[in-house]
Amino acid sequence: MAVWYSLLLVLGMSLFVYLGAGLLGLQAIFGIVIPYAAILVFLIGFTMRVLGWAKSPVPFRIPTTAGQQKSLDWIKPSTVDSPYTTWGVVGRMAMEILLFRSLFRNTKAEITEGKLAYGSNKWLWLGGILFHYTFLTIVIRHLRFFTEPVPYFVQALESIDGMLQIGSPVIYQTDVILVAALLFLLVRRLASPQLRYISLPADYFPLFLILGIALSGIMMRYFAIFKVDLMSVKVLAMGLATFNPTVPEGIGVMFYIHLFLFSMLLAYFPFSKLMHLGGVFLSPTRNLPNDSRMVRHVNPWNAPVKVHSYEHYEDDFREKMIEADLPVEKQA
Amino acid sequence: MSQAPKPEELLRVSHIPPKKDWMDPRVDLVPGTWGYPGKASSLETLGLPNPRDWNPTDEDWKLPPNWKEIIHEGLKERLEKYRSLKVFMDICVRCGACADKCHFFIGSGDPKNMPVLRAELLRSIYRKDFTTVGRILGAFAGGRELTEDVIKEWFYYFHQCTECRRCSLYCPYGIDTAEITIVVRELLNLIGVNIDWILGAAANCYRTGNHLGLEPHTFKGNIDFLVDDIEEYVGIRLNPTFNRKGAEILFIAPSGDVFADPGIFTYMGYLMLFEHIGLDYTISTYASEGGNFGLFTSQETMKRLNSKMYAEAKRLGVKWILGGECGHMWRVLHQYMDTMNGPADFLEVPKSPLTGTVFDNAKSTKMIHIVEFMADLIHHGKLKLNPKRNDYLRTTWHDSCNVSRGMGMFEEPRYVLKSVCNNFFEMPENTIREQTFCCGGGTGLNAGEFEYLRMMGGMPRAFAVKHVQEKHDVNRLVNVCALDRAILPPLMDYWAPEVSVSGLTELVANALIMEGEHDRPTDLRGEDIPGLEGDE
Numbered sequence: 001m002a003v004w005y006s007l008l009l010v011l012g013m014s015l016f017v018y019l020g021a022g023l024l025g026l027q028a029i030f031g032i033v034i035p036y037a038a039i040l041v042f043l044i045g046f047t048m049r050v051l052g053w054a055k056s057p058v059p060f061r062i063p064t065t066a067g068q069q070k071s072l073d074w075i076k077p078s079t080v081d082s083p084y085t086t087w088g089v090v091g092r093m094a095m096e097i098l099l100f101r102s103l104f105r106n107t108k109a110e111i112t113e114g115k116l117a118y119g120s121n122k123w124l125w126l127g128g129i130l131f132h133y134t135f136l137t138i139v140i141r142h143l144r145f146f147t148e149p150v151p152y153f154v155q156a157l158e159s160i161d162g163m164l165q166i167g168s169p170v171i172y173q174t175d176v177i178l179v180a181a182l183l184f185l186l187v188r189r190l191a192s193p194q195l196r197y198i199s200l201p202a203d204y205f206p207l208f209l210i211l212g213i214a215l216s217g218i219m220m221r222y223f224a225i226f227k228v229d230l231m232s233v234k235v236l237a238m239g240l241a242t243f244n245p246t247v248p249e250g251i252g253v254m255f256y257i258h259l260f261l262f263s264m265l266l267a268y269f270p271f272s273k274l275m276h277l278g279g280v281f282l283s284p285t286r287n288l289p290n291d292s293r294m295v296r297h298v299n300p301w302n303a304p305v306k307v308h309s310y311e312h313y314e315d316d317f318r319e320k321m322i323e324a325d326l327p328v329e330k331q332a
Numbered sequence: 333m334s335q336a337p338k339p340e341e342l343l344r345v346s347h348i349p350p351k352k353d354w355m356d357p358r359v360d361l362v363p364g365t366w367g368y369p370g371k372a373s374s375l376e377t378l379g380l381p382n383p384r385d386w387n388p389t390d391e392d393w394k395l396p397p398n399w400k401e402i403i404h405e406g407l408k409e410r411l412e413k414y415r416s417l418k419v420f421m422d423i424c425v426r427c428g429a430c431a432d433k434c435h436f437f438i439g440s441g442d443p444k445n446m447p448v449l450r451a452e453l454l455r456s457i458y459r460k461d462f463t464t465v466g467r468i469l470g471a472f473a474g475g476r477e478l479t480e481d482v483i484k485e486w487f488y489y490f491h492q493c494t495e496c497r498r499c500s501l502y503c504p505y506g507i508d509t510a511e512i513t514i515v516v517r518e519l520l521n522l523i524g525v526n527i528d529w530i531l532g533a534a535a536n537c538y539r540t541g542n543h544l545g546l547e548p549h550t551f552k553g554n555i556d557f558l559v560d561d562i563e564e565y566v567g568i569r570l571n572p573t574f575n576r577k578g579a580e581i582l583f584i585a586p587s588g589d590v591f592a593d594p595g596i597f598t599y600m601g602y603l604m605l606f607e608h609i610g611l612d613y614t615i616s617t618y619a620s621e622g623g624n625f626g627l628f629t630s631q632e633t634m635k636r637l638n639s640k641m642y643a644e645a646k647r648l649g650v651k652w653i654l655g656g657e658c659g660h661m662w663r664v665l666h667q668y669m670d671t672m673n674g675p676a677d678f679l680e681v682p683k684s685p686l687t688g689t690v691f692d693n694a695k696s697t698k699m700i701h702i703v704e705f706m707a708d709l710i711h712h713g714k715l716k717l718n719p720k721r722n723d724y725l726r727t728t729w730h731d732s733c734n735v736s737r738g739m740g741m742f743e744e745p746r747y748v749l750k751s752v753c754n755n756f757f758e759m760p761e762n763t764i765r766e767q768t769f770c771c772g773g774g775t776g777l778n779a780g781e782f783e784y785l786r787m788m789g790g791m792p793r794a795f796a797v798k799h800v801q802e803k804h805d806v807n808r809l810v811n812v813c814a815l816d817r818a819i820l821p822p823l824m825d826y827w828a829p830e831v832s833v834s835g836l837t838e839l840v841a842n843a844l845i846m847e848g849e850h851d852r853p854t855d856l857r858g859e860d861i862p863g864l865e866g867d868e
Contacts, residue, residue, distance in 0.1 A: 066766040317547055320549045321549065
């Protein structure tokens with residue numbers, strides 16, 4: 001069910017743009033108003049969420065220690081997996097964010113023939129990392145629409161991406177890999193009974209949304225019947241970027257679908273699980289040093305509590321203590 | 333083993349989820365998979381809300397009339413107090429990497445034991461009540477109504493989590509189900525829903541200082557029995573002191589080691605070790621428990637119980653504190669104590685009186701682990717050891733969850749174990765060190781009535797032991813946690829018979845050549861050491 005709802009939602013949105021921008025000619029709304037609104041929602045929403053998290057304190061140091069602690073001089077501590085310095089934490093976070101280190105550890109447990117076996121399982125890591133890096137590359141590549149002159153690194157990235165020189169226009173490897181990775185992530189969710197069981201509409205929707213963005217982009221770039229006028233697209237993009245928006249005539253409707261789905265992704269972002277982009281930086285099990293016995297940390301809400309003091313304890317048991325030759329503060 | 337079926341039956345566990353949607357909170361209270369409720373008297377001792385007689389199988393759990401409001405307010409308060417909770421509620425992408433990492437899921441196949449879904453049991457309520465999208469879209473956004481059935485489901489599943497943090501290791505965002513379990517158990521405690529094995533122990537710790545409820549004279553008496561045993565097996569009479577002012581070091585162990593087999597052999601080990609090196613230490617009857625059952629109750633209760641350690645160290649005027657072999661005790665001492673009950677500025681940075689080593693890694697808490705202390709002693713050649721006495725043992729090492737994933741202690745115990753025992757074999761790599769498997773009964777899930785689930789939850793640990801048992805004839809599972817010492821023996825009996833369980837210091841003491849000892853043909857358990865006759 002969840003998967004059909006999400007697919008229909010994305011198809012419905014595309015149809016909506018086809019009607020609005022294609023048939024009714026409301027290009028200004030789809031080309032200017034909605035993108036601006038989406039960016040605004042994204043920026044404000046993202047900031048609010050991060051500030052909301054940051055407002056809650058981290059009362060205790062709770063890193064998950066995945067390596068040897070710093071203790072005796074002759075025992076080699078694990079500086080990254082059990083970091084005890086700021087640089088160690090930076091290293092751990094960098095490996096987490098850039099290389100998906102925790103996911104790289106993934107294993108699979110199976111009971112076969114009365115034995116429990118564990119195998120390495122790096123497919124999710126591979127699918128995840130390919131998806132994220134190709135998506136990032138594609139976003140950076142799109143800067144060519146928003147900049148004049150186009151910065152060197154964007155040009156360089158583009159030529160590397162089209163390195164294989166296949167077809168005309170040149171096929172970007174990232175386009176192919178992104179779609180493949182998205183399909184893998186989708187099929188993985190559908191094929192495994194356990195994953196299907198835990199998946200919510202909120203898990204399928206972003207997959208279909210990004211798939212929709214990717215496919216609409218691919219269609220207008222590579223398929224003649226969906227071709228759009230790139231010069232006009234650049235005029236529109238530059239207009240948006242310089243806060244001087246104009247809507248040139250004659251950009252194909254596929255572009256508006258592409259732009260609208262991306263706008264929806266931006267607007268949806270702060271309210272969804274996609275916020276893991278911001279949250280991963282704030283995760284207390286990863287971004288804290290394992291130094292809680294070395295350095296004192298203060299809990300801002302550390303409130304006094306009622307304790308059973310030694311005096312009361314001795315009052316409760318004094319006679320028995322004296323009888324057992326245990327020292328007491330006050331004689332009976 | 334009344335409730336647990338035969339091992340072959342448990343092995344037929346299916347990991348395919350049922351047809352029923354997980355959003356339906358109704359649970360089937362399978363006998364042997366849930367604990368008896370906290371007794372009213374225990375709640376009264378601790379001053380916790382809603383003391384009453386009730387039973388989980390009853391329709392009516394006698395919740396306070398405004399229970400919904402209490403839970404709502406409680407969750408709100410905790411979202412403001414813990415960034416971990418807030419972030420973990422928001423960023424899970426349900427990638428499923430954690431799913432088959434939980435020993436309870438592997439063992440039971442119950443999909444609500446997948447860490448992602450366990451967290452979702454709370455997250456769905458959070459979404460419905462605390463997020464705009466959830467308020468508007470409800471179930472479509474993954475939100476659920478908070479009903480009494482949800483409370484019953486929480487009771488069931490959040491007492492099927494041992495807070496071992498194995499899932500957190502694999503999560504790409506470090507989402508720690510232990511944090512979520514801690515919070516849900518706190519919420520449940522606000523309306524008087526809890527289990528007696530935790531609440532009774534916490535109440536005992538509060539009143540008498542230890543979880544067994546041993547009063548001071550009995551506590552001392554128990555240790556005197558151990559002193560008698562040492563005299564019999566080793567030939568030396570020890571005189572440990574209690575509540576002695578001016579001692580250099582306060583020693584605190586989990587009280588399970590004072591009372592229960594095989595922990596008592598570890599305690600005998602502590603006493604022999606201290607005698608061997610002539611340590612100036614004392615034992616407190618007031619702070620007579622290292623384990624902290626408050627951690628499984630609420631942050632406040634944890635703080636109240638933990639406060640005794642610093643208070644007693646201050647009263648006795650010791651220089652620093654030495655802690656025994658225990659799991660969650662060390663999670664609290666390592667990650668919480670200084671923050672909750674410090675600064676311990678009346679103490680000195682721990683310095684070994686024998687080796688002069690200064691323990692800079694504990695310069696703020698002023699408390700070190702006995703294994704750190706022993707590793708340093710052995711490294712400096714301060715112990716006279718005859719590892720041959722342990723030749724009849726073929727050992728493997730169980731990294732207890734809390735000292736591994738909560739503290740990062742991996743090498744010290746291996747160094748000590750290899751120094752006192754010639755036969756050591758590691759279990760398969762995906763089951764040890766940071767990837768270690770829980771015994772299946774941590775966080776106070778050690779109750780007899782919970783045995784069925786414990787045998788399922790302990791299955792991954794047991795299978796790794798069985799592997800080295802078959803491959804290397806391993807016959808001793810060594811660990812550094814008192815709950816392990818209580819929980820692993822029945823687990824081994826069930827899955828890997830003939831493997832016995834012990835703490836590390838027991839083996840150290842076994843190998844210790846004490847001044848004035850007589851011939852030692854037996855180990856600390858009074859059992860003959862095979863092959864040692866006339867060897868020394």
